[in-house]
Amino acid sequence: MKKTLFDKVWDSHVVHTIENGPDVLFIDRHMIHEVTSPVAFLGLKSRGIPVMYPEKTFATADHNTPTINQHLPVEDPLSANQLRALEENSKLHGISYWGLGHEKNGIVHVVGPEYGITQPGATIVCGDSHTSTHGAFGAIAFGIGTSEVEMVLATQCIMQQKAKSMRINVNGSLSRGVTPKDVALYIISKLSTSGATGYFVEYAGEVFRNMSMEGRMTVCNLSIEMGARGGMIAPDEQTFEYIKGREFTPVGEAWDKAMAYWSTLKTDDGAQFDQEVTFDAADIEPMITYGTNPGMGMGISNGIPMAEAVEGGVATYKKSLQYMAFNEGDNMIGKPIDFVFLGSCTNGRIEDFRAFASIVKGRKKADNVTAWLVPGSHNVVTSIREEGILDILHEAGFELREPGCSACLAMNDDKVPTGKYAVSTSNRNFEGRQGPGSRTLLASPLVAAAAAVTGKVTDPRVLMEELV
Amino acid sequence: MAYDKFNILKTSGVPLPIENVDTDQIIPARFLKATERKGFGDNLFRDWRYHPDNSPKSDFILNNPIYGGKILVGGKNFGSGSSREHAAWAVYDYGFRCVVSSFFADIFRNNCLNIGVLPVQVSADFLHKIYTAIEADPKTEMVVDLQEQTITLVATGEKESFDINDYKKQNMLNGFDDIDYLMNIKENIREFAKNTPL
Numbered sequence: 009m010k011k012t013l014f015d016k017v018w019d020s021h022v023v024h025t026i027e028n029g030p031d032v033l034f035i036d037r038h039m040i041h042e043v044t045s046p047v048a049f050l051g052l053k054s055r056g057i058p059v060m061y062p063e064k065t066f067a068t069a070d071h072n073t074p075t076i077n078q079h080l081p082v083e084d085p086l087s088a089n090q091l092r093a094l095e096e097n098s099k100l101h102g103i104s105y106w107g108l109g110h111e112k113n114g115i116v117h118v119v120g121p122e123y124g125i126t127q128p129g130a131t132i133v134c135g136d137s138h139t140s141t142h143g144a145f146g147a148i149a150f151g152i153g154t155s156e157v158e159m160v161l162a163t164q165c166i167m168q169q170k171a172k173s174m175r176i177n178v179n180g181s182l183s184r185g186v187t188p189k190d191v192a193l194y195i196i197s198k199l200s201t202s203g204a205t206g207y208f209v210e211y212a213g214e215v216f217r218n219m220s221m222e223g224r225m226t227v228c229n230l231s232i233e234m235g236a237r238g239g240m241i242a243p244d245e246q247t248f249e250y251i252k253g254r255e256f257t258p259v260g261e262a263w264d265k266a267m268a269y270w271s272t273l274k275t276d277d278g279a280q281f282d283q284e285v286t287f288d289a290a291d292i293e294p295m296i297t298y299g300t301n302p303g304m305g306m307g308i309s310n311g312i313p314m315a316e317a318v319e320g321g322v323a324t325y326k327k328s329l330q331y332m333a334f335n336e337g338d339n340m341i342g343k344p345i346d347f348v349f350l351g352s353c354t355n356g357r358i359e360d361f362r363a364f365a366s367i368v369k370g371r372k373k374a375d376n377v378t379a380w381l382v383p384g385s386h387n388v389v390t391s392i393r394e395e396g397i398l399d400i401l402h403e404a405g406f407e408l409r410e411p412g413c414s415a416c417l418a419m420n421d422d423k424v425p426t427g428k429y430a431v432s433t434s435n436r437n438f439e440g441r442q443g444p445g446s447r448t449l450l451a452s453p454l455v456a457a458a459a460a461v462t463g464k465v466t467d468p469r470v471l472m473e474e475l476v
Numbered sequence: 477m478a479y480d481k482f483n484i485l486k487t488s489g490v491p492l493p494i495e496n497v498d499t500d501q502i503i504p505a506r507f508l509k510a511t512e513r514k515g516f517g518d519n520l521f522r523d524w525r526y527h528p529d530n531s532p533k534s535d536f537i538l539n540n541p542i543y544g545g546k547i548l549v550g551g552k553n554f555g556s557g558s559s560r561e562h563a564a565w566a567v568y569d570y571g572f573r574c575v576v577s578s579f580f581a582d583i584f585r586n587n588c589l590n591i592g593v594l595p596v597q598v599s600a601d602f603l604h605k606i607y608t609a610i611e612a613d614p615k616t617e618m619v620v621d622l623q624e625q626t627i628t629l630v631a632t633g634e635k636e637s638f639d640i641n642d643y644k645k646q647n648m649l650n651g652f653d654d655i656d657y658l659m660n661i662k663e664n665i666r667e668f669a670k671n672t673p674l
Contacts, residue, residue: 023668024661029643032658034668044560046511055655060662061669072509086509093511137559137583151583153561154513155590155653163658165665168586169641201496202553205582235556237582301496301556321552324495417505417558426528438500438557440523 010279013242014173014208017148017273021131023165030167036130038065038160039116040103042094043072043419044135048158049097059161062102066125067094069107070115071136072419075382075409078108087420101161114385114411117141117353121225122387124254128243128270133160138353138435140231143240144224145247146273148208150238171237172206172282175275177213180289185469187363188223189355189433189452191215192230193295193305195287201303205235207283210275215289216241221250222359229354230435233302242274294468296340297437297450299328304437308455308467312338331439332447333427340449340465347430348379348460349442350453351409352416355433356384358391360453365397367457367471373405374463380422381406382414404461418443431459479592481651485573485620486630488545490537491610497550498557499584503566505558516562517569538570542614549606550577555584564588574620576627578603589644590653596620596627602636605629622649 011019024032040048045067052059059065072087082088091108098105106112112119117138120126128146133139135157142149156166176195196203209231216224224241231239248267251257258266293307304325306313314336318325329335334343350356350364361383373379381401383389389411392398398408415422416434418441424430426445433456437448451459454468461471507519525536532539548567554577555563564587567575574594588595598606609616609629617630622645628635640648647653658665 021672023665026643029641032661032665034665034672036672043508047513047561050512051655057659060665084509090509090511135559135561137557151559153559153564153583153587153590155561155587155655159655159658162655163662163665164669165658167643167654167657171582201556202579202581205553205579235553235581301498303496321495323493324551327494417500419505419508436498436500436557438498440504441500444504444506444523444528 010276012173012275012279012281013146013210013240013273014148015279017129017131017146018170030169032165033131033168035133035160035164035166036064037125037132039120039132039134039139040065040067040094040157041071041116041134041136042069042090044154045097045157046090046093047154048161049093051158052161057162059101059103061164064164065103065161066120067098067103067105068113068116068119069094071413071417073108073412074420075380075412075414075422078410082108111386114387115353115356115413117229118356118384118388121145122254122385124251124257127251127257127266128247129273133166137232138229140236140238141225141229141353143228143231143238144221145251146240146243146270148238148240151232171208174204174207174209174236174283174285175281176209176211177284177286178211178215178289179213179286180215181218182215182289182292185294185454185472186292187452187454188219188226190292190295192227193297193302193450194292196230196234196302197295197305198287199234199285201233201301202235204231207236209236209239211239211241217244220359221246222357225357226354230302233435243270294452294455296455296465298332298334298340299325300331300437300439302435302437302450304328305450306340308340308465312336312340341467343465344376344429345431345449345459345464346376346378346428347424348377348456349382349415349430349432349434350456351380351382351384351414352434353384353413354435355453356382356388358388360433361388361392361397362395363453364457365400367454367468368404368406368461369400371404371461373460376463377460379406379460380409380415382409383411385411406460415442417441424448431456431465479651482573482592482594482622482648484622485546486617487547488615488617489547489549489576489606489610490543490545491549491607492537493551493607495551496553496556499555499560499563500557502555502563503560508560508562513565515569516566517571520566520570543610546571546573547618547620548572548575549603549610550575552577552579552600554580556581559583561587561591564591564593568593576603576606589648592648592651594620594622594648596638598627598636598638605634
């Protein structure tokens with residue numbers, strides 16, 4: 009039988025199938041962090057059971073960590089308590105722990121790939137919806153709830169109904185100024201935030217083949233924002249090149265064996281998907297969101313859609329515009345903004361900082377803008393320094409913060425105040441996501457950079473032209 | 477986690493006719509700092525429910541005493557966004573045992589099933605009927621029968637069936653969870669693990 013990439017990886021991990029029920033799925037890699045794991049460990053304790061395979065779990069602190077003065081004790085007692093719980097639970101159960109101050113500490117979905125924990129054909133879960141990021145390597149990776157975190161700790165398995173499959177093809181080549189983030193926001197705007205619910209997505213076509221590994225991670229990261237359980241891209245030479253030599257990557261004979269397996273990980277010709285959609289890369293321009301979910305996005309040069317053009321949910325649409333204090337038909341370009349956030353598991357990698365720097369080089373940060381530039385990991389910080397990007401940022405009046413999830417979900421002190429506008433490279437523009445009453449415009453690092461130097465929503469292509 | 481068995485629930489409902497209710501609204505991130513599973517109900521829909529000075533917003537449905545009961549009736553794509561199980565805990569802790577919607581986000585649905593909150597997915601038509609009935613009489617009762625997989629509006633007898641995977645249904649009827657099941661097949665898992673390629 010012809011199989012999809014998803015079928016191949018899923019089927020090879022099914023321990024047991026329950027009739028009219030879920031599959032028992034074996035998990036190769038489990039990532040945990042301080043927010044969604046403490047209650048799972050309490051569950052283990054109350055049942056009196058150990059962690060079954062501690063070597064398959066990796067702990068990092070990221071969600072509520074501060075992004076300045078990380079060498080000092082964490083001030084917020086509740087955050088400190090969660091971080092302590094992660095450390096103590098990891099030690100108690102023999103789990104590797106990359107806490108604050110550890111050289112490998114960073115955002116879970118950034119450090120996983122950096123150290124080669126993320127590998128093709130693996131099943132990877134974490135109590136965080138953006139676990140879908142790891143699908144960029146041809147892994148099945150998805151977010152789970154805390155009860156499921158407990159299941160994986162206890163038995164290395166979860167019980168899941170196999171999702172339906174969807175293939176999203178984007179053919180052609182991307183225009184200048186259009187980044188992987190724009191591709192993802194474009195797809196979500198076309199499919200809506202629930203358009204892929206119940207599906208696992210495979211991204212295929214020329215655009216993804218030509219995309220960097222980091223770009224692929226950005227796209228897979230955002231799969232959850234259209235409701236998909238996860239997204240994946242078949243591994244290729246670029247994938248193998250990326251993972252080779254990383255700390256947790258197999259070596260020698262094990263590498264050859266792994267490569268032999270990984271090379272089989274692609275959808276068979278003629279395999280059937282439950283749904284298939286195709287887009288043309290030429291239709292995509294730099295994107296920006298105007299509403300309060302990631303599906304409410306548009307090409308930056310367009311006007312906000314009129315209510316009559318919105319299918320169903322008009323009341324929700326109007327509530328959303330009211331929250332953002334925008335009107336139907338408004339142009340986004342020129343709208344004043346207050347904050348810029350570069351970072352998160354969506355866009356906190358070195359390529360994102362390179363893109364940001366390409367726009368701000370030789371310019372100055374706008375006076376009305378507070379900019380939080382937050383790398384995804386210490387590795388990213390090192391690259392920022394070594395490539396001279398830090399100098400460019402400093403000359404333009406920007407400061408670099410320390411790694412973490414930061415203003416993406418605003419569990420730490422990095423909160424956008426009520427009523428203020430932020431252009432953010434993160435993944436969610438929900439009401440209050442970046443702080444109570446905050447207003448978020450999701451965009452690429454290029455759009456964020458253009459906003460940071462002009463103080464308003466600006467088409468980055470205009471600034472790119474000035475550079476020529 | 478073990479939870480109370482779910483069989484037949486007869487109660488009124490609280491209507492929340494908003495689409496794409498995301499888990500950041502159900503429980504904002506800043507309330508996820510606990511290390512124990514309790515007290516989340518106080519912050520259910522925090523920013524829709526309270527002003528910044530912590531006084532209740534009179535126009536939010538949970539603050540209107542004429543509505544009550546153990547069923548939360550939400551709009552399409554309920555529970556989208558973050559995987560935080562705290563959202564399901566908050567719903568449960570507040571006192572709901574069932575959420576009705578015309579469409580649920582995947583992880584939220586799973587989280588609910590794992591902690592003893594029954595997600596009941598109905599047609600858009602039936603959802604509309606429920607809203608109309610509650611509007612006419614806030615005390616209108618519904619019966620959710622898990623064994624029969626039906627939801628009924630008591631006043632009119634209008635009824636619709638809902639889907640639930642048989643395994644999850646048995647779990648909820650008996651108050652079991654997945655770990656109970658998985659612990660019983662641990663040896664199979666060990667055998668399987670020996671042959672995994674990674």
